[in-house]
Amino acid sequence: MKGNPRTAIFKQKVAIEALKGDRTINEIAKEYGVHPVQVGKWKKTLIDGADSVFAKVRKGADTEVEKAALERKVGQLTIEIDWLKKKLGA
Numbered sequence: 001m002k003g004n005p006r007t008a009i010f011k012q013k014v015a016i017e018a019l020k021g022d023r024t025i026n027e028i029a030k031e032y033g034v035h036p037v038q039v040g041k042w043k044k045t046l047i048d049g050a051d052s053v054f055a056k057v058r059k060g061a062d063t064e065v066e067k068a069a070l071e072r073k074v075g076q077l078t079i080e081i082d083w084l085k086k087k088l089g090a
Contacts, residue, residue: 010032011042011045012042012046014028014032014034014039014042015039015042015043015045015046016046017032018039018040018042018043019043019046019047025039025040025043
């Protein structure tokens with residue numbers, strides 16, 4: 001057996017092996033010392049969870065765009081406040 005079958009890293013490694021399709025599920029299960037059904041479940045979990053990886057990346061990009069827009073707005077409002085203070089003599 002290669003690795004501890006309880007760790008997420010181990011499960012990820014086995015699932016990626018299964019996803020590659022170079023070997024059968026049975027061959028992978030035998031190599032890693034786990035049941036073939038478990039390998040199939042980990043593979044399915046990896047596939048089903050892939051969308052969340054890309055959603056997190058996209059959410060981060062959206063946050064950066066929003067942050068930049070807000071920073072521009074704050075800068076614009078600061079300039080307007082300074083201009084009004086000068087006009088009003090404050």
